[in-house]
Amino acid sequence: MSTASAVPSGVTGATLAKDLRLEWRSKDAINSMLFFSLLVVVVFSFSFDPNAEESRQIAGGLVWVAFLFAAVVALNQTWARELRNQVLDAYRVSPAPANSLFLAKALGNFIFVAVLEILMTPLFIMFYKLRALGPAWQLLPVAVLGTWALVVNGTFFAAVSLRTRSREIMLPLLLFPISIPALLAMVNATTAILTGELSAKFWIVLLSTYDVVFTIACLLLFELVLNAE
Amino acid sequence: MVSSTYVDAAPIITLTAVVKQFGRFAALRGVSAEFAAGRLYVILGDNGAGKTTLLRALAGLAHPTSGSISILGTTDVRSVCHELGYMAHPSLLYDEMTGMENLCYFARLYGVADVSRGADNMIAVGLDPRLTRPVSQYSQGMRQRLSLARAVLNDPKILLLDEPFSNVDVRSARAMVALLAQMRDTGKTIFVVTHQAALLEGAADEFVWMEAGQITHRSRELQPVGAQ
């Protein structure tokens, strides 16, 4: 018996659960990502080796650039899974809304990148002997908002780059210019909190605005991108 | 337009001068046809005739460059997509999940919360729902059968099957044909693209031949290639 159209939140949850389960099962993806993140931290530590005071000034930038590279590698992967066996067609043929797919992918990416960040942060703190001189609790909203900023546009542009040649390089080409204000905000907010010299408030406001604006834009335009053959 | 061999009531699917071009390559060159409900149509033709493109256009995956497709009375395929079931040559399944997990997920997409539907479908196509092997470890034939089970999850009125019998052993293929005939008898409209038309000789209502992006002729009998 045919049923009515699918409940969007049910679809998002089901898709997210499916993605997490698949990610957990093909552990080679997670393992290589984790190792890559570790390598990035180590390479950065060799390349930039300042004393404790200077480290606080540049750590904000280093940490977020490292996260950015790790995120790009992760983002490229999650759509690749939908291309195998053309399983994305099965989703497109179903009545499930395009936005549910987008949200599920974005949330999955967010969790994935957050895991990488949680693993890379103690290493950074260790190698750079970091200590927050400002209000450390503010680092949490900065991390959450900043990661979402990267992930929401990253998921969108990863879907766009599915329809291009040189898919893996197109994602950073499209993502980096658009992310510049968010990147500036993340880096400066983190530096402000670590050095305690300035307030991170304006940056957090900017990040929130960025997140809201681009989440709405992605949700409005994703269906067009999904159906662009 | 090549007419149906039946004198039919109102058609369930109508194609009007459908053209689909990929750059300079015209996969469909002005296909006009009507298909009635409750019949099993077999679409035949050489590679590159446009059979897969036709099926994808009916499924809503390929938008015609020009012309229109009317399904169940509407040209907006998206609005009737819950009445469509689609099976393609790639398996459209997740390799790392088991059969039941795949079916449960796709059932959610259609809003079907009933888990037993997936199990029933698997049994109907001859697979054991308790299989814990991931799909990547299935034989090709098993994958095809699971793909069919997925296509009928939402109990669609219209089934679009692209090469469902490729690499399936003869016995299972015959069982699938019997299943399709059964579904047709309950009122479903089924389109099968295949190179193994002989399998469907008893069950099919009409054979449709395509060549170079057009429908060349339709017949109730499967005739040798070339005979008119």
Next chain:
Amino acid sequence: MKRLFPIFGLLTAVLLSFALYEALVAAPTEQTMGNVQRIFYYHVPSAWTAFLLFFINFICSIQYLVRSNPVADKVTNWTVIAIAIAACIAAFVIRPLPEGIEPSSVATTGLMIAGLYFLIKKYFSRERADALAVVSAEVGVVFCTVVLVTGPLWARPVWGIWWTWDVRLTSTLVLWLIYISYLMLRRFSTSGQTPVLAAALAVFGALDVPLVYFSIWIFRTQHPQPVIGGGGSIDPRMLHVLLINWLAFLCFAGLVCWSRYRLEILQRELEETQALEALLEPRSPR
């Protein structure tokens, strides 16, 4: 229309020469910076032209996205009208305006936005609006490159630095990067619906620009940077030369856009004809 092209070309050549003379010879020499300051007459008009072209690209992208859907189309029409009306009201109601902005320019900008939108809507079909989008992106990138090259060339002798993170220069750089990625997307896309993808990117870019502005503004209040180009009032004779140069640049941009547009349209017509031929001629079975 075709006969106008050589006339327009000649007019542009004359105007450019005249503008060059004005900029290099006739304009008064700047007090502090000397003759190096004359690059200002290339830097600023290029910037204005580039921004105008990118704005046209934005309008064309939006039109391409909404014109396929009648509801979205109507909504966008009314939004544009609302923006124009809001600009006119805001110009005379908001007091005080930020420094350097006149009420009349706010109102004019709002009206010009609406005017440009509806002009493009009237004279360009959806497909042609996409062609115009490609053209304006390409020519816009060229002018933007000029801005980014003349900026440091000016900054180095005068202020001793090649680059600074000031609002205008940084925003120009980000805009340039966004449109280079736009052109790359157009080139690398294998989809049949490249215009849709590119239009989505252009919309994202447009949303990004005010955020870039805002972020650099915060950055500068926290980390004061040297200002290239200076604000403040400008000698009326210099303004005169500046505007003449801008007119010349606009004409030149129009000329280039026109010929590129014709090329683009011809190319698309050729592709359509080839596709139609492939459709009609009998195909040998593969």
